Amino acid sequence: MLRSTISSLVPRATSVARHMSNAAKLTTVEINDVTGIATLTMNRPPVNGLNLELLTDLNNSIQEIEDNKSRGLILTSSNPTIFSAGLDILEMYKPDKERLKAFWTTLQDVWLALYGSAVPTAAAINGHSPAGGCLLATSCEYRVMLPKFTIGLNETKLGIVAPKWFMSSFLSVLPRRVAERALNQGRMFTTDEALRNGLIDEVANSKEEALAKCAEFIGSFSKVNPLARSLTKQQLRAAELSELENERAQDLEKFIFFVNQPAVQKGLGIYLENLKKKSKN
Numbered sequence: 001m002l003r004s005t006i007s008s009l010v011p012r013a014t015s016v017a018r019h020m021s022n023a024a025k026l027t028t029v030e031i032n033d034v035t036g037i038a039t040l041t042m043n044r045p046p047v048n049g050l051n052l053e054l055l056t057d058l059n060n061s062i063q064e065i066e067d068n069k070s071r072g073l074i075l076t077s078s079n080p081t082i083f084s085a086g087l088d089i090l091e092m093y094k095p096d097k098e099r100l101k102a103f104w105t106t107l108q109d110v111w112l113a114l115y116g117s118a119v120p121t122a123a124a125i126n127g128h129s130p131a132g133g134c135l136l137a138t139s140c141e142y143r144v145m146l147p148k149f150t151i152g153l154n155e156t157k158l159g160i161v162a163p164k165w166f167m168s169s170f171l172s173v174l175p176r177r178v179a180e181r182a183l184n185q186g187r188m189f190t191t192d193e194a195l196r197n198g199l200i201d202e203v204a205n206s207k208e209e210a211l212a213k214c215a216e217f218i219g220s221f222s223k224v225n226p227l228a229r230s231l232t233k234q235q236l237r238a239a240e241l242s243e244l245e246n247e248r249a250q251d252l253e254k255f256i257f258f259v260n261q262p263a264v265q266k267g268l269g270i271y272l273e274n275l276k277k278k279s280k281n
């Protein structure tokens, strides 16, 4: 029952070959005819690494869902074992200066759009969800995860520091002392641990069940005035949103400075090498 499937083929030109995943759109939006809920699916093989193109498509899709007056947004992945591997490390390793700026600015846009979305949001976490993947999931209002996967902000394990607004999303879900310890440790939670600590709200045994549980959460607002609901949510989230909105330029500057530090570049290089070694074994 799909009112519409928005999945256009938009050719893209980019000068950096390693970032060209393909010419197609990397997200799809499907709107359920009956419920009016939009399912936004990330589809960037192999691991939904958040590069500039995927972030741009995510941002456009969120905008489209807001403009369509959908009843809610469910974020999920087309990959059966990975929700998102987080930021594409290739965007930060030996980066092109202008592209790095566009990459971070677009990530800021996505967070502002998703965390501040007027519609109810839920994540059907159907696979691993480290770092940037966890950021997307915790920006939503509700999380349903499949068993035996992992989720968390593991930045310190990569020798990088999660920005303040990553922490804001995390802190909007977890008690402060749990969040602080997990951030310092770069802890990845298993599905069971995530449920016990409140990082996710429910466990589902299949993607279909996860989507149904997310839809049920969104349906729980059916008798609430939509404007009152969205203004309430936005007021509750206003402080974190304004903090980034007012400091976007400084946040970008800090990121560029930090990423270009030789020690950070070295650490990212080693991390990438280990990932590649692991994938070959």
Ligand SMILES: CCCCCCCC/C=C\C=C\CC(=O)SCCNC(=O)CCNC(=O)[C@H](O)C(C)(C)COP(=O)(O)OP(=O)(O)OC[C@H]1O[C@@H](n2cnc3c(N)ncnc32)[C@H](O)[C@@H]1OP(=O)(O)O
Pocket (backbone or CB within 6 Å): 046, 047, 049, 081, 082, 084, 085, 086, 087, 088, 089, 090, 128, 130, 131, 132, 133, 154, 155, 158, 160, 161, 162, 163, 254, 255, 258, 259, 272, 275, 276, 277, 278, 279, 280
């Ligand atoms: C003082 C304030 C300063 C503020 C400064 C701010 C600075 C902040 C900067 C950055 C913040 C970053 C947040 C992030 O999101 S960093 C990314 C973190 N992500 C990870 O650590 C995940 C790494 N990946 C994995 O753990 C696994 O790949 C997993 C997702 C679990 C999937 O495992 P599996 O199915 O076994 O797949 P493979 O490991 O074999 O991977 C397949 C190929 O994909 C490549 N890959 C995986 N993840 C990434 C990634 N994030 N980026 C780029 N590439 C990735 C992997 O190397 C394999 O490639 P290949 O087939 O070519 O070998």
